[in-house]
Amino acid sequence: MQPKVDKDTCIGCGTCSIMAPKSFQMTDDGKAKAINPAGDDEETVTKAKDACPVHAISL
Numbered sequence: 613m614q615p616k617v618d619k620d621t622c623i624g625c626g627t628c629s630i631m632a633p634k635s636f637q638m639t640d641d642g643k644a645k646a647i648n649p650a651g652d653d654e655e656t657v658t659k660a661k662d663a664c665p666v667h668a669i670s671l
C-alpha cells in the first residue's frame with residue numbers, strides 16, 4: 613500500500629503523523645509527507661487516512 617499526501621490540500625494538522633508515524637512525517641514546510649513503503653500496517657494507515665480532516669490522504 614502506497615499512501616500519498618496531497619500537499620496542496622494538507623493543512624498540516626499533524627494527525628496522520630501521530631496516528632501512523634511510520635507512514636507519515638511532517639516536513640519543514642509544515643505539511644505531511646508519506647513514507648513509502650508505509651511502515652505501519654494497513655489498518656493503521658487506513659485509520660490515519662480516515663482521520664485526516666481535509667481528506668488529503670489517498671491510498
Ligand code: SF4
Nearest residue numbers: 622623625626628664
Ligand atoms: S492528517 Fe491530513 S491535514 Fe493533517 S497533516 Fe496529515 S495529511 Fe495533513
